[in-house]
Amino acid sequence: MTVRFASYRIGLYVAVFLLSGTVLGLAAHFANIFLPHLHPDFTIFALLIPALTIFVFLLSLQFAQPRTEAVSLFILWTLWLAMAAWATDIIGSTQCDALTSETMPTKNGEIRQKEYCYEMKVIQAFSWMLFVLFSFALTILIALVNQAQRFGRPHIWREPIQELGWFHEMPGYYNNHQQGMVQYPAVMYPQQQYGYQMPAVYQIHQGPGGPTLTQTV
Structure with a gap:
């Protein structure tokens, strides 16, 4: 793995961990005040997707090939697209700052709609950001694999992902001391x-x- 490819990949992982962790924290707050009877479908989905993302990326840090990484990125890309679309359908174009004293029921009382609106807006925005990140990551990965195949590595899909090089850099070029x-x-x-x-x-x-x-x- 070239230094640049390694750095950019770690940067992607850090960004995904931070965004997914934020969504997971907000979803956990919703689960605490709503479950098991209020808004169960979206709340459970919002818990599962970021948790699955963090788990898959932790595995990919240790064990990854271009083919396994591509499949993981595609599945997560689909799930985060669904998450972003669902959040957009729920919150829509609501102006959170226009809400004043309105409240909504929870399992133990009430919550201000303004607070709920802001948290949903964050989930919506971060879900779209993760969808875009996975789109770029999958596109770049496929481009780098095609480049490695042109440079004489026809089986790069099933080789360790550390063999990939960045753009215009041959694959497998790391120093051995x-x-x-x-x-x-x-x-x-x-x-x-x-x-x-x-x-x-x-x-x-x-x-x-x-x-x-x-x-x-």
């Missing part, structure tokens, strides 16, 4: 294709007269 040697992985790429030249492999050897540098092609 072992026994005083710095080299690139021994993977064959097209030598003269798409404007890229396979770099030479340099090896540093420690000899009696000091370190020597040898080059192999």
Whole structure:
């Protein structure tokens, strides 16, 4: 995995964790004041989707291939689209600041509609943001896999996702530091294709007269 790809992937995961955690917290508040008899369908759905998202991404941090990541992103993309559309259907174009003293029933009393409206607006906005994030992530992942296949990795879909490179960077290019040697992985790429030249492999050897540098092609 190139440094840029690793950084951007971690950045995506952090953003998803923060947004999903916020939605999960608001849904937990709704569950506390509404369940089991008031608004059960949306409240339970709003609990399950962010919890599933966090669980899937925690697994993907440890075990992921491009094909498994693509399937996960597509499923979550669909679920968050449904979540955003449902929240939009419930809250619609309601102006929260126009609400004053109106209240709505809860299982233990009442809650101000203005407070409920603001929380629903946050769930709506964050759900759409997550939908957009997953759209970009899935599109970029497919583009990077296609690029890796052009660079001579036809089976990249089932290889570790760490093998992917960022745009215009060959896949599998990470440094190995072992026994005083710095080299690139021994993977064959097209030598003269798409404007890229396979770099030479340099090896540093420690000899009696000091370190020597040898080059192999």
